[in-house]
Amino acid sequence: MKQTKHPYQTRIDPLWIIFGSLGIVIVPFFIWASYARIDQISHARGQVIAAAKTQEIQSAIDGVVEKIFVREGDHVKKDDHLIVLEKSQAQAAYEDSKAKVAALKAALGRLKAEVYEKPLVFDDSLKEYPEFVENQKALFQRRQRALNDDITALNESLALAKEELSLNLPLLKSGDIGATEIIRLKRQIADLKGKISNTRNKYFQDSQAEMTKAEEELSTKKQELVNRTITLERTTISSPMNAVVKNILVTTQGARVRPGDVIMELVPSGDELIIEAKISPSDISFVKRDQPAAVKLDAYDYSIYGIFHGTVKYISPDALVEQSQEGEKYYFRVLITMKQIELLAKNDRTIELTPGMTAQVDIITGNRSVLTYLSKPIIKTFSEALHER
Structure with a gap:
């Protein structure tokens, strides 16, 4: 049977179909690639360190x-x-100094009572050394008795001399004795009064001198005790x-x-923990302070615990060098602080950071369009190819 052709039927070239299909795909892709942004990242290895030094x-x-x-x-x-x-030697030295200080304090309690004529009062710290207190009380009483006995004896002699004088004065008037005897008795009375005064003064002067010496010695022994206390504590x-x-x-x-x-x-623990990252010199020009960083702790699977966020807080002003198997390796030291709230709970579990933990650090240095990213190798190739040596 003979086929009849439709007068308006036209044949479409397959190439147009191919180009049209590509256009439908490529044009929207280029539009999307022009506006879609991707992060630019500098990768580095890092380690958890304490903000305070070891x-x-x-x-x-x-x-x-x-x-x-x-x-x-x-x-x-x-x-x-x-x-x-x-600590046996340090303890013995400490106890010796402590006892010497106590002995001097007890002596000063007695001496102040003698000098100022006040009742005996001893420092509360001497409760540990009752024997020192008792010894000074006994010494105080002996010295007081000795002083009183001397004064009493002199007063008795003075009273006798005065009585003798009063008995001899009438005899002087009657001429039974001469004036010389009266003068002798008066001189004796004056001497006895002087002895009484000198006895009292010597007692107070001796006590005053002893007190001054004890205070000076106490000051020295207190400092010695402080030093020995520090040695014992150390x-x-x-x-x-x-x-x-x-x-x-x-x-x-x-x-x-x-x-x-x-x-x-x-x-140190309990202080802020930070990440110390080592950035390659080729990337350091892109890294700035306050840039965000994504941290993946090796001890916590990031597929389970996710990524921890941080911020660049410090960049070393100059490159540092470390020895590796490949020889000297240069790097810049970068410190990243972690967001503490993320460490408190992650998937219902507290994240415990320990100095020495390692991590992968991705510092976000900027962003660019997908089109720029895809065209960069082509532009670079053409740029290098269109130069003649």
């Missing part, structure tokens, strides 16, 4: 290790004991902060340590 614990005195209370990795609180040094080495024991350098009981020797290292 604390070296040193011995302040010469001593022998008696006991070690901690092991590496232990968490310690402020004032927890770390190490105790043998036999117990305590943690100055909440921390984690990082490295114990003296591990043997009986080991001798000298002033300035490092005994162990502590890493």
Whole structure:
């Protein structure tokens, strides 16, 4: 049967179909690529460090290790004991100084009572040394009795001399005795009065001199006691902060340590923990302060716990160098602070950061369009190709 052709039927070229299809796909793609933005990221490895530096614990005195209370990795609180040094000598020296100070205080209590003629009053700290107080009380009483006995004897002699004078005065008038005898008796009375006064004055002067000497000696002994107290306290080495024991350098009981020797290292805990990242010199020109950073802690799977956010807070002003298997490697030190609220709870679990944890750090240095990103290799190739050497 013979086919008839429709007079208006036209044949469409397949190439137009292909180009049309590509246009439908490519044109919207280019429009999207012109407006869609992607982040520019500088990648680096990082490590959790304490904002405060590692604390070296040193011995302040010469001593022998008696006991070690901690092991590496232990968490310690402020004032927890770390190490105790043998303290028998320091304790004996302290007790000796303390006793000498107490003895001088007791003596001063007696001397002040003698000088100022007041009742005996002793320092409350002497309750630990009742024997010193009793000795000074007994000495005070003996000295008072001796003084009173001397004064009493002199007063009795004075009374007799006065009585003798009164008996001889009538005889002088009658001419039975001469004036010389009366003068002698009056001189004797004056001498006795002088002896009474001198006895009292000597008692007070001796007490005053002894008190001055005791006060000077007490000042010296108090300073000696302070020094020996410090030495005794330093036999117990305590943690100055909440921390984690990082490295114990003296591990043997009986080991001798000298002033300035490092005994162990502590890493502060409870303070702000930050990420220390090492940025390549090729990327450092893009990294600025306050740029956001995404942190993936190796200890916490980011597919489960997600990404932690931080902010660039410090960039070293110059490149640093470290030794690696490939030789010297240059880097810039960058510090990133973490958002503390994210560390409190993540998937119903508190995130515990420990100094030394490693992490992948992605610092967002900017953004650009997808079209720019895709065209960059082409532009770079043409730019390099269109140059003649």
